[in-house]
Amino acid sequence: MFDETHHAKALENELNVSFGGHSAKGLKAENQDAFAALNTKAQEKESKGVIACLADGCSSAKNAKQASQLSVTHFINEYLNTPESWAVKKSVSKVLASLNQWLYSQSVNYNHLGQRQADWMTTFTALILKSATGYIFHLGDTRITRLRGNKIEAITRDHKVNDTLTRALGAQLHQEIDVYEVDLKADDIYILTCDGVHDVLPSSDIAKLINEHVNLDHTNLENAAKAITELALARGSDDNVSCLLVKVENIAEQKLDELYHSLTRRKIPPALNVGQKIDDYTVIRKLHASSRSHIYLVQQAPDIPPVVLKAPSVNFEDDVHYLQGFIREGWVGQRINHLNVMKVLSTQSQSRFLYHICEYMDGQTLSDWKHDVPHPEITQVRSIVEQIVHALRAFQRLDMVHRDLKLDNVMIDAHGKVTLIDYGTVSVAAMDESVKQIADDCPQGTADYTAPETLITMHADFKSDLFSLGVIAYELLCSKLPYKPLPLNHVAPKDYSHWHYTSIRKYRADIPFWLDQALMKALAPKPELRYQAFSEFINDINKPNPYLESTANKSSIMKRDPVMVWKCISLCLFIALVCVLIIKT
Template sequence: MDRQLSLSVGQAFVAPERRHHRSSMSLRVPEAGLLEAKGALAVISDSSSRNAIAKQAGDLSVRGLVADYFSTPDHWGVKYSAIRVLRSLNAWCYAQSQHVKDGSYVSALSAMVYQGREAHLFHMGDTLVFLLRGAEFEQLSRDHITDLGGYRYASRALGMDPSIEIDYLQVPLKQGDIFLFTTQAVRGTLMPSDYVRLIRADVSDLDAACERLAQAASERAQERGYGGDQFCFQLVRVDALPEATEDRPGKVYGDLPVPPELSPGDRLDGLEVEAVLSRTAQSRVYRVRDLASQRQMVLKAPSPELSSRNAYLEHFLLQQWVVERVKSPFVARVVEPSRPRRHLYYLMALVNGETLTEWARRHPQASLSQRLDIARQLGKAVQALHHRDLLHQRIHPDNILIDSHGQVVLADFSACRLREGDGHRHSRELARQVGLTEHSAPEYALDTDVGRRSDQYALASTIYWLLTGGLPYALAPHQLRTHTDLEKLSYRSARTANPEVDAALDDALRRALDPQRALRYRRLSEFLVTLREPRRDGDDGDDGGPLGEPARFWQGVAGILLLLLVLSWLLR
């Protein structure tokens, strides 16, 4: 039987009260299959002592990384997977910190993935990682510290900025290597010789070694007058390594080839193609049937001619992970294959329905109420993406499906991308590579910053089209060439094309479709509130509405009580 990677761990924690700790650590060694594909993960995080929610910040960063890293597709490499997860986690922590008054979700973090005969270190902030190999004791991490007003705090930490720079180091492993994870609080207490002596005193019991380190550090801190009440130590020892092999998993794109061009009747990995749903320059979409379960699904794969265009393949791998992270009935759902994949693709649940374009063509007499219901469902789909810090960037009637029950499902994530810093330059470039539409916001054509309000524009433009059958501007925004062209965009009132649209809804559409991104709604929820059904002229809200009967009932009760009060006053 082939040898597998084997690790041992020891931990010790020193804090006055457990609930007040600001550090967190963990080691996860998964089952054999996942261990080979993803490796084992050791992580430590530490938040500032001045952070009111330091415990939550430290715990959340560790739990979030461990959960999301092992949820990435098996054919993603270690570096690609970890960096994707850390960037997503960083964006989420930064966004959540904006809503916290007395604290933040900022924490230093060091994570090491042990896969095969190599270790991969990912580091942010000032947590410490050391390697003890024989008698040599070496620090692997770098201290990112800023000194401000005599107070030293971690810089380049997780959640500190919208974008994050992550230190990466690859380390060849040797049997017997011991890795120490600790926090900046230990600085000024133990010397390298202390670490070596205390760990080597009895390497068979790593928990006892961590306890010795914690006790020695606490005693040294008290002797020198330090605040030595927050120490944590984690030791990871490499007990066994797998046999050396040339065929290691974990390349950036895996070893999976791009599927060839497929036609109805062709078979791939136990799936039979029933129909070709879409062929574009970037991808192929097929309706397929699992030959074992007879289940129908949608298969999406890169175009065969893109097999050498790694930049797009990198994003294609991200698409599946993006959709898996969003749990919403209004967003297309990824399906796990029933057998190992031998080609690069992913599967989605089949929606038995039609595109919004087809629906509008078949229902020209649909009521305003029906159209607004579709608009509200579509808004919830976009909200679900934004809650996970994702930009869709391609909201368009052809990418919206409606099933037989009227359920709206947002699909096509070819331009979907995690929010990032630098004005989302890479997101804008991806959207332009995939192709702009008449519903794309003007900023995509003008090379200016894009963001959530760009999705808001595309959503509002699609809703405008749904309500009126036309576009809000005579000149399509994706055809703009200079910023002066923005002045040519004159909003065409939706009420002109559809008198059923009331003034309030028309004004809301006008604002969400403002050519200047900064002048649109600050939050998407503000726009979605306006998508309620308009009241009829002269309607006071009681007649015929769901609250009309109860309102008349209580008005009658109030009248009777008033009459009884008057009678009792007259009969005194």
């Protein structure tokens, strides 16, 4: 466990934010503005960040006040309810799209000209601070300005032409949201204001008031916000006035010594033998051992079903990148509940040893299955591929990318049920946004299964998993790889010139042409040429795609098989050279 000194130092490197806000109706009959802020804690701060938002109900709308109040409260609640693995931008886009559609659907009245009357409409601006980055989402004429030192600058752009709003929540069924991303610095102050404030107060006056009220005592943020709204009213503002100040007290930082301490605080258990115990688990059988991990069948008591214990190898006790992946695997495995994905039942976080407890599956890896079934039926391989796609969709829905699909990471039982069993290299969008994650220093995955774009740029998305799935399907059908293997100790390729697809019909003449074309598209070296969805690939391996076949027939032989073309050209040149020599002699 952490000692108190280490815990205190850790807190110093956490994101720390303070708020202060004030709103008043001014000369209006009611206050149609609304703001809200939430300083999240612990894991929620790590995955979702700190939230602040401001809405200004449009006075032309009958329910302007209700629209603004509902927007800020609904936004925060629904954002926090999105999966903790989702990236900030994905979570916010889903929430705002849903909120906008609901507000739009409440307006069912039309004026005498037949024009729809928007009864629920509001401007909206949100700031989410996570790790060391700020994410801003904006539409309307509320505004976010940043005060950094003595420099103040507007970040958002007003959606207004000749005093007429061009964008607002509830105005149109589909809205385009402006998205900004900013680097956070300690002592930054973000200023959220409505037009009742910034239309009458120049930014220099706002900055002056903040500097007068805000010092080392951050509680003065509220006084500063109130001073700003009061000055706006004194300067003649005839609108509601609202100001929300968000001060970055401290940002999250990556401290390698602290990361090492947190990742290595639990010991890696030594290799275990049958009959030995770890905590209250007794080893019944060794299932697998490699340089990377040890897997055992264990049991707590004779009347309790056995489970699987997976532990890292002691070879990696100082490899923080590997240990981070192992811990992430446990985190992911407890959040994906799918028939075709191995469940992690517990990560035993209270133990002094590092291991996972997983569900037990009786079967073999696809690598072993391939040796037992060297010439599988197309229907068998199709069933395996479809089940893997079902599993990958579970990852995709949670904004995750597997990144290491291969035969050894897939189990199949006697009934043909397929299960993904290893996902220590999974990329989690929400975690990738944190500076506390150790960034990859090399492409993740196994070379001959890894998508070219990952090897070239280290980028991976669902199309990268699709490529790996294509390799699996190809290898199961013919026990060969679709591309020439990369050399051992290869240098990362700089372009796509290495990859030249070999038709699977070269190895299995019974494979139909249309299935070969589907595999070739899934295995296209450039990701933009692959399928745009897993479902498209599944459709094309189940029945011929006439468009795909016609496109293949129209494509030049140079494009389909450039190696063969160059061989033919070389042969022709050789024959021509021989003929010339014969003529000369």
